Amino acid sequence: MADLKVVVAGAGGRMGAANIRAVVALSGLALHGAVANARNLTLHAAVDRAGTPAIGQDAGLFAGIEALGVLITDDMDAALMGADAIIDFTAPAASVALAQKAASLGLVHIIGTTGCSEADDAAIAAAGRSGARIVKSGNFSMGMVVLANLVEKAAVALADYDIEILEMHHNKKVDAPSGTALLLGEAAAKGRDIALKDNSVRVRDGHTGPRQAGTIGFATLRGGNVIGDHMVILAGQSERIELTHRAQDRTIYANGAARAALWAASQPAGLYAMTDVLGL
Numbered sequence: 444m445a446d447l448k449v450v451v452a453g454a455g456g457r458m459g460a461a462n463i464r465a466v467v468a469l470s471g472l473a474l475h476g477a478v479a480n481a482r483n484l485t486l487h488a489a490v491d492r493a494g495t496p497a498i499g500q501d502a503g504l505f506a507g508i509e510a511l512g513v514l515i516t517d518d519m520d521a522a523l524m525g526a527d528a529i530i531d532f533t534a535p536a537a538s539v540a541l542a543q544k545a546a547s548l549g550l551v552h553i554i555g556t557t558g559c560s561e562a563d564d565a566a567i568a569a570a571g572r573s574g575a576r577i578v579k580s581g582n583f584s585m586g587m588v589v590l591a592n593l594v595e596k597a598a599v600a601l602a603d604y605d606i607e608i609l610e611m612h613h614n615k616k617v618d619a620p621s622g623t624a625l626l627l628g629e630a631a632a633k634g635r636d637i638a639l640k641d642n643s644v645r646v647r648d649g650h651t652g653p654r655q656a657g658t659i660g661f662a663t664l665r666g667g668n669v670i671g672d673h674m675v676i677l678a679g680q681s682e683r684i685e686l687t688h689r690a691q692d693r694t695i696y697a698n699g700a701a702r703a704a705l706w707a708a709s710q711p712a713g714l715y716a717m718t719d720v721l722g723l
């Protein structure tokens with residue numbers, strides 16, 4: 444079967460480098476047994492926005508591996524020519540624009556970008572209805588899929604416990620709460636059969652009054668080079684459960700994104716989640 448030709452968008456970023464390394468590591472090493480119709484991945488192009496220092500550099504050397512002969516470009520349309528898939532960890536406006544291109548070209552579009560507004564998400568969903576095969580997740584690590592599942596179960600079993608979600612990330616992160624914190628909040632809300640957007644407390648400051656029962660609280664920490672820590676606390680009378688995930692390397696996200704691309708290549712157009720990729 445022909446290789447899946449992947450374009451890495453946001454190639455000059457922290458995740459861009461990890462995604463280049465993951466695609467190269469998985470070329471010739473398809474995840475046989477892990478996905479249906481396993482194929483190899485190949486790095487077709489690496490793109491970032493004009494003016495970013497990475498433009499013109501060899502994608503492999505930029506990512507800390509061997510030279511690949513693929514130069515990081517700012518010409519998205521040229522990069523997409525002949526491509527099968529986009530792995531996109533960029534910014535909301537860029538991901539919406541790319542989803543529309545993926546729809547018109549019938550491409551796989553893996554979106555790791557967080558901080559999307561409701562309007563951004565609606566535009567991405569529309570692209571999934573118009574020809575793009577999109578997998579979007581606030582966190583592509585396997586461990587996080589499992590944690591979200593545990594959170595949903597705990598939220599059901601401990602129906603009257605207070606749920607608080609704490610996250611810490613590096614000091615360059617621009618959105619809050621993290622996409623993962625919101626994903627975990629959605630899992631808890633699903634367990635409680637409530638809508639997260641009507642029952643979340645995203646910030647506390649000043650004289651807040653006592654905690655309102657049934658809400659899901661968020662707390663955000665930023666500092667240093669923390670890759671991504673998340674803790675879901677279920678607090679009851681005289682006991683507290685803490686479900687924690689700590690990322691130690693961005694490879695976990697990049698491998699999940701590569702796996703999602705291989706999976707989506709054999710799916711009809713639509714908007715999918717990592718639970719679909721893993722069949723959960």
Ligand SMILES: NC(=O)C1=CN([C@@H]2O[C@H](COP(=O)(O)OP(=O)(O)OC[C@H]3O[C@@H](n4cnc5c(N)ncnc54)[C@H](OP(=O)(O)O)[C@@H]3O)[C@@H](O)[C@H]2O)C=CC1
Pocket residue numbers: 452453454455456457458459491492494495532533534536537554555556557558580581582583584622696
């Ligand atoms: N779902 C998941 O598993 C994970 C998601 N993320 C998310 O991925 C995103 C990227 O994270 P990270 O790599 O750390 O961030 P970086 O800032 O390091 O990288 C983002 C890259 O995208 C580029 N970019 C920004 N805006 C545009 C645009 N409009 N058009 C084209 N390129 C653009 C940036 O260029 P420039 O530097 O010039 O701005 C940069 O090269 C974030 O939203 C983050 O939360 C991160 C890790 C895991």
Ligand SMILES: O=C(O)C1=N[C@H](C(=O)O)C[C@H](O)C1
Pocket residue numbers: 557581582612616620621622623624670671672
């Ligand atoms: O910006 C990051 O770094 C990360 N972003 C994602 C998020 O917002 O949850 C995933 C991971 O936590 C790292």
